Amino acid sequence: xxxxxxxxxxDIAHMKTEPDGTFKRKEATFRGHITKHxxxxxxxxxxxxxxxxxxxxxxxxxxxRKLKGLEEYVGVTVVSPRMGSNGWPLGDVDIFPxxxxxxxxxxxxxxxxxLKVQPDYNGRFTVPVLWDKKNSTIVNNESSEIIRMFxxxxxxxxxxxxxxxxxxxxxxxxxxxxxxxxxxxTVNNGVYKSGFATTQSAYEGSVVLLFQSLDRLEKMLDxxxxxxxxxxxxxxxxxxxxxxxFDPVYVGHFKCxxxxxxxxxxxxxxxxxxxxxxIPAFKETCNFEHIKTHYYWSHPxxxxxxxxxxxxxxxxxxxxx
Numbered sequence: 251x252x253x254x255x256x257x258x259x260x261d262i263a264h265m266k267t268e269p270d271g272t273f274k275r276k277e278a279t280f281r282g283h284i285t286k287h288x289x290x291x292x293x294x295x296x297x298x299x300x301x302x303x304x305x306x307x308x309x310x311x312x313x314x315r316k317l318k319g320l321e322e323y324v325g326v327t328v329v330s331p332r333m334g335s336n337g338w339p340l341g342d343v344d345i346f347p348x349x350x351x352x353x354x355x356x357x358x359x360x361x362x363x364x365l366k367v368q369p370d371y372n373g374r375f376t377v378p379v380l381w382d383k384k385n386s387t388i389v390n391n392e393s394s395e396i397i398r399m400f401x402x403x404x405x406x407x408x409x410x411x412x413x414x415x416x417x418x419x420x421x422x423x424x425x426x427x428x429x430x431x432x433x434x435x436t437v438n439n440g441v442y443k444s445g446f447a448t449t450q451s452a453y454e455g456s457v458v459l460l461f462q463s464l465d466r467l468e469k470m471l472d473x474x475x476x477x478x479x480x481x482x483x484x485x486x487x488x489x490x491x492x493x494x495x496f497d498p499v500y501v502g503h504f505k506c507x508x509x510x511x512x513x514x515x516x517x518x519x520x521x522x523x524x525x526x527x528x529i530p531a532f533k534e535t536c537n538f539e540h541i542k543t544h545y546y547w548s549h550p551x552x553x554x555x556x557x558x559x560x561x562x563x564x565x566x567x568x569x570x571x
Contacts, residue, residue: 260337260361260375271449272456273442278392279373282382284403290382290389292404297324297389298354299396300363300379302338303537304331304544306438306491307393308378313487314397316531319412323404327352329360329377331544337361337375348537354383363388394430397484417484425478426485433485436463438492445504445552453505461508464515471517475524486525493522494536498565499545503552512567519567527569538565 267273284290284297299315301308315324330344338360341349357363361375367388380389380396390396398418405413418426440460447453467489470477477485492500493511500506511519525532542565546558 257336257361257365257375259372260335260359267446267448267452271447271452273446273452276374278376278390278395279371280367280379280388280391281395282389283395284389284399286403286406289385292323292407293384294323294407295325296382296384298381298383299324299326300329300352300360300377300381301326302329302331302377302544303348303535303540305377306495307376309491309535310393310487311378311380311396311400312535313490313531314400314417314484316535317417317529318400318404318415319408320400320404323407324380324400325353327354328540331540331547333544333548338377346543347539349540354381355386394488397487401484417482417487419481419483422479422483426483429478429485430488432463433467433489436460437467438488441492441496441500441504441506444506445500445549457506457508460506464509464518468515468517471521474517475521477521482525482529486521490522490525490532493518494526494532494566495541497562498538498542502559503545503549512562523567523569523571526566 282290284292286292299311301312303309312326315321315326327350328341328348329338330341330346330349332339332344332346334344336359340352340358340360342351343358355363355366357366359375360377360379363379363381364371364373364375366386376391378393378396379391381387382389390399401417436459440456440463443456444453444460447456467477476482477489496506496511501510509515511522526536527533542558546553547556550556
């Protein structure tokens with residue numbers, strides 16, 4: 251399956267900001283939900299996840315999939331990090347280490363999946379995409395909802411130890427939701443609002459809020475191993491994917507350079523390294539080659555020569571550093 255011709259929403263180089271120069275992210279479009287009863291029921295091998303190792307939103311879903319032991323339930327295809335005029339390419343169109351061809355739909359680009367399901371689709375062609383092989387359609391493309399599905403909807407079929415893992419426990423939900431709200435706006439999306447700003451005032455407004463939130467997180471993590479309570483929750487997962495990319499990409503590429511994580515935020519830095527080095531689901535879903543290549547190659551409006559920097563060395567420091 252291929253739609254080799256270009257599409258105005260596929261090329262990020264043609265992305266438009268608001269009249270004041272600010273970047274506003276559009277909401278995801280496909281919002282189906284895996285449930286025990288309904289159109290999309292939890293079944294072994296029925297679903298497939300299209301992701302990018304470079305994309306923080308997609309990597310959330312990879313981390314949760316691995317934490318919950320869903321590898322046999324949900325397959326994965328990884329796209330190439332070099333997002334061009336047709337958007338995210340599959341691994342046989344743009345050969346890149348650890349990128350895959352599409353085994354389900356034979357798509358050449360992620361946009362092919364969207365246009366297969368909805369030929370008049372006029373939204374963004376984003377990852378992750380949670381695909382239903384049974385009905386040949388997109389279930390959901392909103393990472394925050396996909397990780398909630400993975401957290402709970404397969405529990406009846408999982409081994410007891412995996413089913414017992416709950417990263418959105420009921421007694422912490424109010425606090426998790428509260429933290430997620432401002433972390434998303436000012437940190438997860440804040441780096442993009444800083445990097446994609448096209449006026450000085452828009453950039454400064456976003457980057458100042460970003461670092462105010464990092465200061466707040468630094469205080470929250472003082473003497474703590476996890477962000478909320480004394481256990482790993484989805485709040486840690488959602489924050490981690492931004493922090494792990496911060497020094498290698500966001501400091502330089504997105505001009506988020508008031509401070510680095512490794513030199514400016516000792517508590518956040520230790521928290522990040524504990525997750526990365528101690529919990530395999532974080533380290534094994536992190537591919538720095540994909541991360542750095544994607545950002546520096548795929549945004550010619552920011553980096554027109556597509557030169558990918560060598561540093562920082564190392565991408566992440568040892569736990570005992």
